Amino acid sequence: MNPNLNIKIGKVKLNNPVMVASGTFGYGQEFAPFISLRKLGAIVSKTVTLNPRQGNPAPRTCETPAGMLNSIGLENPGIEMFIKEKLPVLRKIGIPVIVSIASEKDPTEFIRLVKRLGNLSAVSAIELNISCPNMRHTRLISQDASATYEVVKAVRRQTTKALIVKLSPNVTSISDIALRAEEAGADAVSLVNTINGMSIDINTRKPKIAMVTAGLSGPAIRPIAVKMVWEVYNKVKIPIIGMGGIIDTDSALEFIIAGASAVSIGTANFINPRISVEVVEGIQKYMKVNKIVDIRGLTGSLQK
Amino acid sequence: MRKVQIAAKIISNKQLGQRYFKAVLAAAAVADKARPGQFVMVRPQTGVEPLLRRPLGIHNVCGRNIELLYEVVGPATGILSQKSPGELVDIIGPLGNGFCYEGRNTRGKGRPILVAGGMGVAPLVFLAEKIKKLKPLVLIGAKTKSHILCEKEFKGAGCDIKIATDDGSSGFKGRVTALLDTILRAPNFQLSNIYACGPRLMLEALNHIAQKYKILAQISLEEHMGCGFGACLGCTVNTVNGYKQACKDGPVFDAQEIIW
Numbered sequence: 309m310n311p312n313l314n315i316k317i318g319k320v321k322l323n324n325p326v327m328v329a330s331g332t333f334g335y336g337q338e339f340a341p342f343i344s345l346r347k348l349g350a351i352v353s354k355t356v357t358l359n360p361r362q363g364n365p366a367p368r369t370c371e372t373p374a375g376m377l378n379s380i381g382l383e384n385p386g387i388e389m390f391i392k393e394k395l396p397v398l399r400k401i402g403i404p405v406i407v408s409i410a411s412e413k414d415p416t417e418f419i420r421l422v423k424r425l426g427n428l429s430a431v432s433a434i435e436l437n438i439s440c441p442n443m444r445h446t447r448l449i450s451q452d453a454s455a456t457y458e459v460v461k462a463v464r465r466q467t468t469k470a471l472i473v474k475l476s477p478n479v480t481s482i483s484d485i486a487l488r489a490e491e492a493g494a495d496a497v498s499l500v501n502t503i504n505g506m507s508i509d510i511n512t513r514k515p516k517i518a519m520v521t522a523g524l525s526g527p528a529i530r531p532i533a534v535k536m537v538w539e540v541y542n543k544v545k546i547p548i549i550g551m552g553g554i555i556d557t558d559s560a561l562e563f564i565i566a567g568a569s570a571v572s573i574g575t576a577n578f579i580n581p582r583i584s585v586e587v588v589e590g591i592q593k594y595m596k597v598n599k600i601v602d603i604r605g606l607t608g609s610l611q612k
Numbered sequence: 613m614r615k616v617q618i619a620a621k622i623i624s625n626k627q628l629g630q631r632y633f634k635a636v637l638a639a640a641a642v643a644d645k646a647r648p649g650q651f652v653m654v655r656p657q658t659g660v661e662p663l664l665r666r667p668l669g670i671h672n673v674c675g676r677n678i679e680l681l682y683e684v685v686g687p688a689t690g691i692l693s694q695k696s697p698g699e700l701v702d703i704i705g706p707l708g709n710g711f712c713y714e715g716r717n718t719r720g721k722g723r724p725i726l727v728a729g730g731m732g733v734a735p736l737v738f739l740a741e742k743i744k745k746l747k748p749l750v751l752i753g754a755k756t757k758s759h760i761l762c763e764k765e766f767k768g769a770g771c772d773i774k775i776a777t778d779d780g781s782s783g784f785k786g787r788v789t790a791l792l793d794t795i796l797r798a799p800n801f802q803l804s805n806i807y808a809c810g811p812r813l814m815l816e817a818l819n820h821i822a823q824k825y826k827i828l829a830q831i832s833l834e835e836h837m838g839c840g841f842g843a844c845l846g847c848t849v850n851t852v853n854g855y856k857q858a859c860k861d862g863p864v865f866d867a868q869e870i871i872w
Binding site: 332333334338339341342362363364365366367368369370371373374375376378380383526527555575577578579580581582 | 841
């Protein structure tokens with residue numbers, strides 16, 4: 309018998325726990341030549357803001373040991389263009405569409421964004437990106453437990469759609485923030501966003517990224533992310549979407565065993581555009597071999 | 613123009629002197645669709661170090677094979693250079709827009725000029741093959757005589773070749789863009805289009821010259837890329853029409869479109 313990979317995020321049913329991290333998968337079509345997008349558990353859009361954003365100047369990315377830095381700066385066409393041009397294409401894939409949204413200056417933008425998306429049947433869930441490190445904020449919403457609570461609470465009042473809150477690892481205690489998000493009514497938390505980082509060209513003595521600091525992703529951050537998922541799992545009851553350096557089935561399973569109900573593939577999509585679907589198949593195989601009938605039995609199954 | 617991810621078998625992988633190599637890969641699905649100026653994202657390494665793929669311009673297409681001309685500059689190209697015939701290399705391609713050499717963006721009856729700086733020769737050989745009936749003039753810029761690449765290939769495509777070296781060890785002494793300037797200054801030169809690939813500073817200088825003589829120049833930018841197929845938005849280029857992605861909107865741009 310095939311193992312059961314179905315999971316739920318709020319009211320949203322996913323055929324399997326593998327999704328793709330916001331900002332690493334465009335709006336899906338970039339990957340259509342390589343994989344059958346329908347095989348994913350869900351697709352998370354690149355973050356959308358109220359207004360179009362051209363993003364940060366070049367250079368925006370650089371490679372680092374087992375990782376990469378990025379400071380894209382939420383380049384996106386804005387919510388109206390997204391709804392008009394990207395959303396219909398995402399909907400056609402036929403799997404849950406999770407729309408990632410962010411505010412640029414004022415957290416009340418989240419309310420306007422959610423109001424705009426709340427009635428659209430093509431939107432299965434909304435991910436609040438309160439943790440992008442590449443905006444000119446001095447402090448992120450997700451670096452402040454009260455601010456996180458207030459934003460989630462305010463957004464919760466506006467929509468019955470599943471709400472996912474994406475958390476920053478650049479905090480003293482991520483589980484405290486996750487707890488506040490849960491208390492405010494989040495259906496799930498996703499973690500981790502990228503870790504603040506910086507890299508310097510010693511010949512020019514210039515930063516390798518135009519914005520100087522950037523977000524680190526890739527296998528380099530995986531142990532940190534796994535630990536944070538485990539820590540949050542021990543504190544909250546809502547599902548966790550784990551991510552940070554997943555590059556194959558084994559690393560996806562680490563997150564699930566640590567406590568993640570679902571996983572997101574990020575940077576690895578750039579290296580192997582087929583990786584997300586390969587991980588779905590790999591998890592299925594692992595469950596068969598280890599006689600695990602339901603993926604939910606694997607979540608948080610860390611042995612002492 | 614369908615791109616594919618395939619494990620391409622290495623047919624040959626030969627050192628051409630210094631740190632330059634030419635690899636021939638069996639990659640029919642890429643070869644069938646490839647246009648000059650397009651590139652592939654290569655992953656010769658396994659594991660996570662180095663992590664990302666590397667963009668390499670398609671040097672030529674021979675039947676079902678593609679050729680890649682590359683310089684060993686870091687760990688990924690180092691690993692590629694160690695691969696033997698029969699081994700597999702994971703590639704994605706063909707990627708990018710390629711040079712426009714028919715119809716739109718081309719004009720005039722004169723000869724096209726191909727200008728290569730350093731490794732910039734790589735994609736221009738493929739282009740020269742495609743437009744050989746126009747008898748292109750090729751300018752190759754290199755540090756020294758021993759750094760000159762692809763003379764034979766361009767000759768094979770029926771091109772006239774002029775060389776510029778920084779130290780004067782072969783041909784014109786000075787920058788290849790200075791050589792271009794002297795050629796365009798000649799009163800009877802029948803010109804049509806410039807196609808160029810090379811370091812950014814060379815292309816910037818070339819843009820000034822193209823503007824001065826009012827010639828259209830298509831340039832291929834060598835940018836660092838995260839994914840190569842438009843997902844990461846990392847290879848941003850600032851243009852008069854806003855930010856564009858080198859991998860998807862380029863790597864070939866009209867020189868005057870770029871904000872240098």
